[in-house]
Amino acid sequence: MIRQIWPGPERALGDDDLEQLYRYPADPRWLAVNFVSSVDGAVEIGGKSAGLSNPTDRVVYQLGSDLADVVLLGAGTATIEAFDGIHPDERTAERRRRHGLAPVPPIAVVTSGQSLPPDAPVLTGASVPTIVITSEQAPPALVAAWSAAGAEVLVAGREEVDLRLAIATLVERGFGRIDCEGGPRLFASLLEAGLVDEVRLTLSPLLVAGTADRIAVGADFLPAGAALASVLTDGATLLLRYFPSPDERNA
Numbered sequence: 001m002i003r004q005i006w007p008g009p010e011r012a013l014g015d016d017d018l019e020q021l022y023r024y025p026a027d028p029r030w031l032a033v034n035f036v037s038s039v040d041g042a043v044e045i046g047g048k049s050a051g052l053s054n055p056t057d058r059v060v061y062q063l064g065s066d067l068a069d070v071v072l073l074g075a076g077t078a079t080i081e082a083f084d085g086i087h088p089d090e091r092t093a094e095r096r097r098r099h100g101l102a103p104v105p106p107i108a109v110v111t112s113g114q115s116l117p118p119d120a121p122v123l124t125g126a127s128v129p130t131i132v133i134t135s136e137q138a139p140p141a142l143v144a145a146w147s148a149a150g151a152e153v154l155v156a157g158r159e160e161v162d163l164r165l166a167i168a169t170l171v172e173r174g175f176g177r178i179d180c181e182g183g184p185r186l187f188a189s190l191l192e193a194g195l196v197d198e199v200r201l202t203l204s205p206l207l208v209a210g211t212a213d214r215i216a217v218g219a220d221f222l223p224a225g226a227a228l229a230s231v232l233t234d235g236a237t238l239l240l241r242y243f244p245s246p247d248e249r250n251a
């Protein structure tokens, strides 16, 4: 049973309550980033996130994509986790109908070109065209191969991917509810660009040690604050929501 412990009063949450809490606000853009981490901060076990997840995490993970217009991924996560697009079951289909959403949200993958081969399942297995977000530096033959594999290529930026331009273009095209499912390098870049509206973090009751990354890695980013939005529990699992907020720094 998932319980909300903050803000109070403490109460058990049913499916409708969870849907209410995790629905995207009416803002033209709402970019929510979803991660599951161990208590000691690991973002993967044996190279993948599955070992960190559990049924409670899967409830909110599912809500993230069920209620979104688009699912945003870095090329690393898309390929390592072998994403093959969203294939809604009956429950998701009903939920999306009820919220007036398109039947299937496309995946949008951010890449310079290096880590996204044209035969990646995220291109070949998707039921709606995957959007490949890249820069003008991507080799033309590769761009052609992505298109031939069924992708729609969105070029944003000259030397590097311009994430602000890419996200603004997605919003313009009607993809304002954005569910980013990682990974750590994309998350850090989005933070650096000031594009993250919400962080949804599952803290899984596991201690992993080893050399795993944490949830944000790579880009320069000055410490910034995060305002706590909600805390849910289910047994020893914590479901946390934060709004990045410079004003909360060291508060």
Ligand SMILES: NC(=O)c1ccc[n+]([C@@H]2O[C@H](COP(=O)([O-])OP(=O)(O)OC[C@H]3O[C@@H](n4cnc5c(N)ncnc54)[C@H](OP(=O)(O)O)[C@@H]3O)[C@@H](O)[C@H]2O)c1
Pocket: 034, 035, 036, 037, 042, 043, 044, 047, 048, 049, 052, 073, 074, 075, 076, 077, 078, 080, 081, 110, 111, 112, 113, 114, 115, 116, 160, 161, 163, 181, 182, 183, 184, 185, 186, 187, 189, 217
């Ligand atoms: N625990 C969780 O919730 C969770 C969630 C997601 C992923 N993960 C784990 O994270 C690991 C993958 O980590 P990762 O850091 O490689 O993932 P990632 O951030 O998904 O992928 C990194 C790649 O994405 C592209 N990218 C990211 N930011 C970019 C930018 N600003 N401009 C252009 N391209 C950009 C680049 O691809 P190119 O090399 O093609 O340029 C980069 O090499 C896996 O082990 C996965 O299981 C865990």
